[in-house]
Amino acid sequence: MKTRAAVLEQFGQPLVVQELDLAPPKDGEVLVKLRACGVCHTDLYTASGADPSGYCPCVLGHEGAGEVAEVGAGVEGLQVGDHVVTLFSPECGECVHCRSGRTNICLAIREQQGQGYLPDGSARFSRDGAEIRHFMGTSTFSEFTVMPEIALAKVNPAASFDAICLLACGATTGIAAALWKAEVTAGSTVAVFGAGMVGLGAVAGAKLQGAERILVIDPSSERLQLARRFGATDCLPAGADAVQQVLDLTEGFGADYTFEATGLTAVMAQAVEAARMGWGLCTILGVAGKGETLDIIPRWLITGRRVQGGSFGGARGRTQVPELVERYLAGDLDLDGFVSHHLQLDEVNRGFELMEAQDGIRSVILFE
Numbered sequence: 001m002k003t004r005a006a007v008l009e010q011f012g013q014p015l016v017v018q019e020l021d022l023a024p025p026k027d028g029e030v031l032v033k034l035r036a037c038g039v040c041h042t043d044l045y046t047a048s049g050a051d052p053s054g055y056c057p058c059v060l061g062h063e064g065a066g067e068v069a070e071v072g073a074g075v076e077g078l079q080v081g082d083h084v085v086t087l088f089s090p091e092c093g094e095c096v097h098c099r100s101g102r103t104n105i106c107l108a109i110r111e112q113q114g115q116g117y118l119p120d121g122s123a124r125f126s127r128d129g130a131e132i133r134h135f136m137g138t139s140t141f142s143e144f145t146v147m148p149e150i151a152l153a154k155v156n157p158a159a160s161f162d163a164i165c166l167l168a169c170g171a172t173t174g175i176a177a178a179l180w181k182a183e184v185t186a187g188s189t190v191a192v193f194g195a196g197m198v199g200l201g202a203v204a205g206a207k208l209q210g211a212e213r214i215l216v217i218d219p220s221s222e223r224l225q226l227a228r229r230f231g232a233t234d235c236l237p238a239g240a241d242a243v244q245q246v247l248d249l250t251e252g253f254g255a256d257y258t259f260e261a262t263g264l265t266a267v268m269a270q271a272v273e274a275a276r277m278g279w280g281l282c283t284i285l286g287v288a289g290k291g292e293t294l295d296i297i298p299r300w301l302i303t304g305r306r307v308q309g310g311s312f313g314g315a316r317g318r319t320q321v322p323e324l325v326e327r328y329l330a331g332d333l334d335l336d337g338f339v340s341h342h343l344q345l346d347e348v349n350r351g352f353e354l355m356e357a358q359d360g361i362r363s364v365i366l367f368e
């Protein structure tokens with residue numbers, strides 16, 4: 001079949017929206033008709049050429065939601081018409097990691113996915129017979145995509161696509177980190193470094209868990225203003241004295257839980273130091289550049305602070321994304337508040353421009 005898709009042809013150049021051929025789903029695979037897709041920083045990072053593991057040509061996009069249009073042989077858990085959220089982090093349920101219940105890092109298809117292929121080592125996208133590779137196993141900047149069943153979360157069809165697509169990456173990363181990775185407790189004090197999509201998700205999650213105080217640290221006064229909508233109680237400007245500001249507001253102790261959502265190693269160090277002596281837990285969510293290292297003074301750890309990290313906020317996608325959709329439908333999570341712009345697929349490069357200008361939190365591409 002044919003599909004219109006945004007292709008990364010050359011690093012550092014705008015994506016080119018064009019018609020591609022898309023082969024039908026093979027064993028264990030599903031054809032998804034996209035309905036909405038967020039434009040995430042990771043797409044821009046790869047498109048810019050800054051990601052050393054990037055490749056092209058490929059179809060970018062990984063924050064998608066849509067409907068099942070066709071299922072390949074052996075697909076048992078999904079049917080045509082089901083509503084799904086795409087997962088760059090699959091959940092096979094059978095590998096040693098999935099069975100452990102202790103991590104969301106599924107081992108089933110990592111190698112092929114990292115190289116831009118579906119699990120059988122081939123691509124479904126092509127142009128004039130030449131393959132165009134997939135991206136993050138998702139390639140959702142396309143009217144249609146083919147994905148493994150284990151990388152699709154079946155969700156309640158009552159939820160609107162333009163809200164739940166955000167659960168495919170940014171929103172879940174922050175929310176799941178607060179709910180399930182850090183397990184923020186009621187009455188606690190939380191400090192969130194970075195008020196982009198991920199940081200605001202952590203704020204919303206901390207509020208849902210009943211945190212009493214939520215400090216948010218960010219250089220942008222607009223973002224800090226927005227953070228209040230999601231539950232921030234104290235908004236602080238980012239800078240070299242951020243740790244001192246947190247200490248001043250917590251009787252000199254620091255926060256019970258800190259979250260880092262900037263990808264900057266200097267801020268990660270602040271988030272560790274701002275965690276409370278004795279039991280403070282710092283959760284690192286930002287992705288640092290390749291080769292960068294994090295300086296931690298050992299005394300911070302000896303005196304009881306703990307540090308953890310979590311890709312996708314530690315969420316097990318097929319199990320927990322549907323739960324977050326239910327919480328959205330119940331009115332517990334304001335996903336709509338994250339959406340700042342709606343775009344057409346042809347305007348995908350505008351989504352990157354808005355992101356670089358820090359205009360709004362998330363642009364969402366809507367499909368017919």
Ligand SMILES: [Zn+2]
Pocket residue numbers: 040041042043062063169170
């Ligand atoms: Zn993302």
Ligand SMILES: [Zn+2]
Pocket residue numbers: 090091092093094095096097098099105106107108
């Ligand atoms: Zn697995």
